[in-house]
Amino acid sequence: MKNMIILTFATIVLCANACEKPPFVDKFYRIIVTNNSSAEIRILLADEYSATQYPDTTLPASKPALQKASVGKSCYFDSKISWEENLKKLPADTLSVHFIDNTVYENEQWDSIRVHYKILKRLDLSIEDLKAMNYNISYP
DSSP states (O other): OHHHHHHHHHHHHHHHHHOSSOTTOSSOEEEEEEEOSSSOEEEEEESTTSSOOTTOOSOOSSOOOOEEEOTTOEEEEEESSOHHHHHHTSTTSOEEEEEEEHHHHHHSOHHHHHHTTOOSEEEEEOHHHHHHTTTEEEEO
């Protein structure tokens, strides 16, 4: 019986990653980041849960777990509250989005990435910017 419960929970978790809508959430808000480059990238969204937020555009001291976007694919950042409300919680009502080469992220020490600011690009977006983009961010 215990194995059946564990298996059921694991199935729900795995299916949740493939769902269009997160499970158990009635309403959610999504930012879509699409990788139009020829290399895999990692995305750091400096939201209220990030160790640093705009106007501090330094990378966090500890290596964060970042979402990966394969070539030609998208990744999603979902929230239970609107992104407008999210940005109001930030020090400057601005969301920074950092793009990092996946090979660099996986093979180099985080301290080196951080100190030498080895990012591909950074976008600093207001809520007006996000609305104008229809919450779809493209890299590059």
